[in-house]
Amino acid sequence: MNEVVALAAATLSAGTPLLLAAIGIVVSEKSGVVNLGIEGIMLVAAVAGFGAAHATGIAELGLVAGAAAGAALALLFAVLTLGLLTNQYATGLALALFGAGLSAFLGQSLQGESLATRGADGIPGLRDIPIFGPALFAQHWLVYFALLLVVAVAWFLSRTRAGLVLRAVGESPEAAHALGVPVRRIRMMALAFGGACAGLAGAFLSIIYTPLWSEGMVAGRGWIALALVVFATWRPARVVFGAYLFGGVTMLQFHLQGRGVDVPSQLLAMTPYLATIIVLALISRNPRWIRLNMPASLGKTFTPNT
Amino acid sequence: MTLPYVLVPRAVPARAMLWASPLLAIVLTVLAGALLFALMGQDPAQGLKVFLWDPLATRRGWSELGLKATPLILCAVGLAMCFRANVWNIGAEGQLIAGAIAGGGIALLATRDSTRMIVPAIVVAAALGGAAWASITAWLRDRFNANEILVSLMLVYVAQLLLAWLVHGVWKDPEGFGFPQSKLFESAARMPIVLAGTRLNIGFVLALVAAGALWLMLARMVIGFQLKVAGLAPLAARYAGFSERRLLWFALLLSGALAGIAGGIEATGPVGQLTPTISPGYGFAAIIVAFVGRLHPVGIVFASFVMALFYIGGELAQSRLGLPSALTGVYQGLLLFFLLACDTLIMYRPMRRKVMAVSA
Numbered sequence: 001m002n003e004v005v006a007l008a009a010a011t012l013s014a015g016t017p018l019l020l021a022a023i024g025i026v027v028s029e030k031s032g033v034v035n036l037g038i039e040g041i042m043l044v045a046a047v048a049g050f051g052a053a054h055a056t057g058i059a060e061l062g063l064v065a066g067a068a069a070g071a072a073l074a075l076l077f078a079v080l081t082l083g084l085l086t087n088q089y090a091t092g093l094a095l096a097l098f099g100a101g102l103s104a105f106l107g108q109s110l111q112g113e114s115l116a117t118r119g120a121d122g123i124p125g126l127r128d129i130p131i132f133g134p135a136l137f138a139q140h141w142l143v144y145f146a147l148l149l150v151v152a153v154a155w156f157l158s159r160t161r162a163g164l165v166l167r168a169v170g171e172s173p174e175a176a177h178a179l180g181v182p183v184r185r186i187r188m189m190a191l192a193f194g195g196a197c198a199g200l201a202g203a204f205l206s207i208i209y210t211p212l213w214s215e216g217m218v219a220g221r222g223w224i225a226l227a228l229v230v231f232a233t234w235r236p237a238r239v240v241f242g243a244y245l246f247g248g249v250t251m252l253q254f255h256l257q258g259r260g261v262d263v264p265s266q267l268l269a270m271t272p273y274l275a276t277i278i279v280l281a282l283i284s285r286n287p288r289w290i291r292l293n294m295p296a297s298l299g300k301t302f303t304p305n306t
Numbered sequence: 307m308t309l310p311y312v313l314v315p316r317a318v319p320a321r322a323m324l325w326a327s328p329l330l331a332i333v334l335t336v337l338a339g340a341l342l343f344a345l346m347g348q349d350p351a352q353g354l355k356v357f358l359w360d361p362l363a364t365r366r367g368w369s370e371l372g373l374k375a376t377p378l379i380l381c382a383v384g385l386a387m388c389f390r391a392n393v394w395n396i397g398a399e400g401q402l403i404a405g406a407i408a409g410g411g412i413a414l415l416a417t418r419d420s421t422r423m424i425v426p427a428i429v430v431a432a433a434l435g436g437a438a439w440a441s442i443t444a445w446l447r448d449r450f451n452a453n454e455i456l457v458s459l460m461l462v463y464v465a466q467l468l469l470a471w472l473v474h475g476v477w478k479d480p481e482g483f484g485f486p487q488s489k490l491f492e493s494a495a496r497m498p499i500v501l502a503g504t505r506l507n508i509g510f511v512l513a514l515v516a517a518g519a520l521w522l523m524l525a526r527m528v529i530g531f532q533l534k535v536a537g538l539a540p541l542a543a544r545y546a547g548f549s550e551r552r553l554l555w556f557a558l559l560l561s562g563a564l565a566g567i568a569g570g571i572e573a574t575g576p577v578g579q580l581t582p583t584i585s586p587g588y589g590f591a592a593i594i595v596a597f598v599g600r601l602h603p604v605g606i607v608f609a610s611f612v613m614a615l616f617y618i619g620g621e622l623a624q625s626r627l628g629l630p631s632a633l634t635g636v637y638q639g640l641l642l643f644f645l646l647a648c649d650t651l652i653m654y655r656p657m658r659r660k661v662m663a664v665s666a
Binding site: 095220 | 313315394396446449450451452453455456457459460461463464467468470471474475587590591593594597630632633634635636637638639640642643646647649650653654
């Protein structure tokens with residue numbers, strides 16, 4: 001029983017960075033822009049957040065710094081893709097590579113540093129319930145905030161006028177432009193939101209999850225989050241399911257290692273990546289399933305002057 | 307958002323900008339680099355001298371440049387074929403590692419009595435290893451329509467872990483003091499040196515030959531023509547009956563094989579054994595090289611030298627100025643950003659808003 005409790009708690013924690021990054025990606029991509037630089041954003045945010053938390057001793061300040069760094073990098077991406085009309089895929093790759101380099105550069109002096117211990121986690125009252133308390137309600141507040149954020153995004157996209165406009169921009173920017181919708185401004189805001197979410201995810205990793213900074217520590221989670229959005233066919237509820245599923249896969253692997261299962265750790269560590277490939281292949285097999293919810297103009301450059 | 311300038315599409319792409327853009331991007335990167343040195347409290351001129359000039363001051367420096375350019379050329383010319391065919395293979399790093407594993411595996415079989423005949427075997431095994439790794443991406447894309455960007459990238463992590471598993475396990479050197487690395491390769495299994503007194507090996511020659519061969523292929527062969535058309539005008543390619551599937555497989559297997567050779571050469575050349583970190587991200591840097599080199603084999607050779615300079619400059623900046631060697635990664639990222647920004651001028655013309663209002 002204790003093991004199930006521990007695994008559930010660990011799954012919640014491991015799924016949260018994926019969830020945060022993925023829900024931000026949903027918003028960006030619903031506006032028709034694909035940002036492949038999420039991994040780079042998460043890395044820079046992880047180091048910026050860790051640095052801020054380390055300097056001030058306040059974890060929350062680190063999270064804010066991470067989100068701000070993420071939004072700033074996403075705006076750089078926006079300037080290039082929306083302002084200078086560069087190819088979204090190539091620019092995203094550039095951001096991923098730049099982020100990896102910049103984070104390693106900025107983090108060199110933080111390598112091996114540790115953070116001051118933080119206060120008790122969890123939701124007062126609920127965390128004292130036997131079994132369910134420690135399994136579900138004893139996490140850092142950001143874990144629950146991430147879930148609230150998903151609900152808010154789902155509501156925004158499906159129930160508000162602004163959400164409808166954002167989706168219209170992603171489906172047909174030309175039509176939206178003709179109706180007087182400021183396509184580029186909306187895409188810029190969607191990208192900044194996606195960047196802030198990815199930044200929060202990166203800062204969560206370095207400040208709360210690990211908590212330390214090491215080079216390349218995001219370990220592909222940004223890319224997995226991008227894949228997750230495809231699996232979830234851009235639907236927030238499915239993003240939650242996918243993020244915790246992958247969080248669970250990651251943690252199960254550690255638990256198996258902990259129990260001394262006779263499989264080398266390197267092979268076990270492959271599971272999240274192999275799982276991503278397998279699920280991606282299974283979901284992509286039916287193109288209609290993917291296209292049903294995929295924003296029609298995803299990845300295409302929009303030139304307002306023609 | 308009303309800026310004084312707007313971008314107006316050109317009727318024909320500006321040919322001059324096509325090649326001026328990478329040069330402009332390199333200049334801008336160097337200027338940004340100087341600014342970065344100044345921000346870190348270094349003399350920018352001194353910093354740039356260490357980063358960009360010192361590596362070129364000696365014969366040894368040039369040979370090291372060629373050594374670092376070798377894997378970049380091999381990976382980037384292959385990637386260029388993929389990008390031309392609209393196949394977004396970004397997993398050259400994984401294919402390189404797979405090649406290092408396959409080539410290194412053959413090299414580990416060598417004994418004291420082995421002859422030089424093992425060198426071609428290593429290169430062939432490395433090519434097959436890289437191609438096999440790329441074939442996973444090709445198959446999943448072909449059979450299941452799985453996004454090749456994500457699959458090829460996930461396979462990089464898998465390849466890294468596979469290599470780590472091998473050197474922590476079955477291939478671990480029993481006399482290696484517990485370090486996760488294979489034994490040193492026998493001298494017969496090391497890449498022959500082509501410039502006495504340096505580390506420059508036959509791999510550099512192979513890389514140049516590969517670039518030349520691909521140039522010929524693009525200019526003279528049907529498959530090269532198909533690659534070009536598929537990238538420039540996918541609908542025309544389909545109308546002409548060029549098989550998309552064939553191009554997908556061809557581009558991925560070719561680039562996988564070339565990246566694999568790069569890995570095999572790296573392992574049996576400068577490294578001399580298998581270690582968990584066989585490549586400092588050559589496969590990723592090659593993406594930038596491919597774009598800076600305009601997806602053209604000749605351009606790529608030049609771009610590889612620029613990128614190699616960044617690698618050596620980063621090492622020198624660390625040893626001589628005490629700066630983090632990760633500076634290289636920042637430079638690489640900046641270069642691609644500047645290139646993409648400059649490339650805008652190929653397809654678009656900045657125009658003053660007022661002028662446009664009159665002409666419209």
